[in-house]
Amino acid sequence: MRANLLHTEPxxxxxxxxxxxxxxxxKRSVGEKTHVYAIKPAMLKGYRLGFYGYSPLRNCGVLDIIQDSAATVEGVLYQLPWRLSERLDEREGIASGLYRHELVNIYSKGQLYKNVRTYVVVNKLAEELAPNDWYCDVVIRGAITCGLSEQYCWNLFNHMYKLQQRHWQPQVLRSA
Structure with missing residues (x-):
């Protein structure tokens, strides 16, 4: 089915x-199944991840990519129908100025893909802001489901965990 879609729509x-x-x-955001459009694991060279965005909707820090010649970001390469573009932009907060498009070169399955759309935080925070548990769960679930490397998944989990520990120290309840 995916092959037919590739030939019938932009x-x-x-x-x-x-x-x-x-x-x-x-799928929750774009209104249809997207796993059929996933090319699967991919790498963005010359960038690193960081939680330099704040999402009012999620009330927590959200991921961003920052140029870093010594780093690589793993992720998922999709080939999406153009009709989903507006809904994806809405999800990423383009209109509200949260993210903007950036065209990057991506490596997947030994192939180079040029001018691939990704999203970058517009107004980066001065320091990383911890994600909430829900966001962490979704990110890790996606990373594992789409087959990112085990080491990368562990590093991502550890980074999120350390941010949460630093930013959200539990309140000690005192007896009256």
């Missing part, structure tokens, strides 16, 4: 590195 490549890696969560 498509675009999209690199997801955060919550959109999870096809179930992406």
């Amino acid at each position: 498509m675009f490549y999209y690199f997801a590195y955060g919550s959109c890696m999870c096809p179930v969560d992406l």
Whole structure:
């Protein structure tokens, strides 16, 4: 079915590195199954991840990519129908100025994909802001489901966990 879609409607490549890696969560926003459009694991060279965005909708820190010549970001490469573009932009907060498009080169299955759309935080925070548990769960679920490397998944989980520990120290209840 996917091969027929490729020939019958305009498509675009999209690199997801955060919550959109999870096809179930992406479906919630774009209104249809997206796993059929996943090319699967991909790499963005020359960038690193960081939680330099704040999502009012999620009330927590959200992922961003930052240029870093020594780093690589793993994610998922999708080939999506153009008709989903507006809904994806809405999900990423383009109109409200949360994210903007950036065209990047992506490597997947030994092939280079040029001018692939991804999203970058517009007004980066001065320091990373911890994600909430829900966001962490969606990101990790997407990373594992789409087959990112085990080491990358562990590093991502550890990074999120450490941010939560630093930013959300539990309140000690005192007896009256």
